Amino acid sequence: MARVPTDRFVARGLPRWRLGEHPWLADAPPVPPRARVIVDNDFAGDPDDLFQLVHHVLSPAVEIPLVVSSHLRRDAPGPATTATDGLRVVEDLCARLGLDAADRLVAGAEEPLVDVRTPRASAAVDAIVAEALRDDPRPLFYAAGGGLTDLASAYLRHPEIARRLVVVWIGGFEHDPLPWLDASAPVTAEYNLSTDVAAAQVVFDAPDLEVWQVPRSTYRTCVMSDAEMRVRVRGTGPLGRHLYDEVRAEMVKHAHLRPQAEAYVLGDSPLVLLTALADFWEAGPSSCEHVLVPKPALRDDGRYAPRPDAPPMRVYGRVDVRLMHEDLHAKLVLFERWRAGAA
Numbered sequence: 001m002a003r004v005p006t007d008r009f010v011a012r013g014l015p016r017w018r019l020g021e022h023p024w025l026a027d028a029p030p031v032p033p034r035a036r037v038i039v040d041n042d043f044a045g046d047p048d049d050l051f052q053l054v055h056h057v058l059s060p061a062v063e064i065p066l067v068v069s070s071h072l073r074r075d076a077p078g079p080a081t082t083a084t085d086g087l088r089v090v091e092d093l094c095a096r097l098g099l100d101a102a103d104r105l106v107a108g109a110e111e112p113l114v115d116v117r118t119p120r121a122s123a124a125v126d127a128i129v130a131e132a133l134r135d136d137p138r139p140l141f142y143a144a145g146g147g148l149t150d151l152a153s154a155y156l157r158h159p160e161i162a163r164r165l166v167v168v169w170i171g172g173f174e175h176d177p178l179p180w181l182d183a184s185a186p187v188t189a190e191y192n193l194s195t196d197v198a199a200a201q202v203v204f205d206a207p208d209l210e211v212w213q214v215p216r217s218t219y220r221t222c223v224m225s226d227a228e229m230r231v232r233v234r235g236t237g238p239l240g241r242h243l244y245d246e247v248r249a250e251m252v253k254h255a256h257l258r259p260q261a262e263a264y265v266l267g268d269s270p271l272v273l274l275t276a277l278a279d280f281w282e283a284g285p286s287s288c289e290h291v292l293v294p295k296p297a298l299r300d301d302g303r304y305a306p307r308p309d310a311p312p313m314r315v316y317g318r319v320d321v322r323l324m325h326e327d328l329h330a331k332l333v334l335f336e337r338w339r340a341g342a343a
Contacts, residue, residue: 147195237336
């Protein structure tokens with residue numbers, strides 16, 4: 001779990017900016033964002049979500065109208081306030097960025113759905129519905145790196161939002177059996193799905209809701225070595241050093257359970273790749289590979305039940321890890337150069 005701040009970070013001397021502004025790109029011609037992205041992640045959990053959020057807010061191709069902090073799985077240690085704790089983590093990160101974004105941050109429900117018919121009430125649900133129904137011609141992506149409680153609740157309350165957004169989700173088991181996959185693995189073997197299985201069932205059962213899935217076998221490939229992280233993240237400046245320190249703290253905390261490792265999976269970063277890093281010629285991420293499959297039903301154990309007549313969904317089998325990691329590095333460098341010159 002992330003280190004939840006106990007003291008407020010004081011950004012002395014840091015230049016301030018707001019979402020939608022990119023002063024470190026002052027020499028670039030002004031081009032409006034191509035899409036909107038609601039970011040939803042369990043920010044009180046593993047620190048890969050901090051990498052994803054920093055990467056997203058530094059990406060000028062997308063507007064971030066809302067950041068939702070969602071809950072962790074209920075077997076997480078500590079109090080059952082992980083959505084609220086995650087919001088504190090995001091507020092601390094924004095302070096370190098010099099980013100004024102308090103009006104875009106909201107906590108989701110603290111508990112999963114009780115069944116597939118009953119939504120959870122939260123400020124996040126209200127904000128999701130409002131943004132989805134807002135009159136804006138640009139595409140709206142719902143980029144989810146954790147459970148799907150708040151999106152499912154928003155859909156259950158207002159099914160009409162399904163036609164107004166595309167869900168990009170990091171989660172779920174592989175669709176094709178792989179040699180190393182234990183077919184008897186429990187649902188807890190895939191964390192994001194197991195956070196709220198009923199919510200994932202709601203999303204997969206929604207006939208008008210377009211889903212792009214990055215399953216476990218794909219997000220596991222988004223690995224950065226410790227040496228790479230030291231040079232290409234920590235070495236860029238204070239912001240990168242904070243991101244690196246959060247990963248190291250997570251690894252040290254679990255050192256008594258796992259042997260020393262020289263790499264860490266940044267499994268939430270494809271959310272940026274698939275929404276912000278479309279190339280000049282294509283409407284989508286041309287360097288990634290996906291297949292279209294009929295949207296399956298999800299069983300209670302997390303496995304798929306085929307539905308040959310269901311609407312299609314995208315399943316990404318390969319993501320461009322080089323582009324994803326190198327773009328993050330370059331944006332951190334540009335951001336820190338601007339901040340050093342503006343301070």
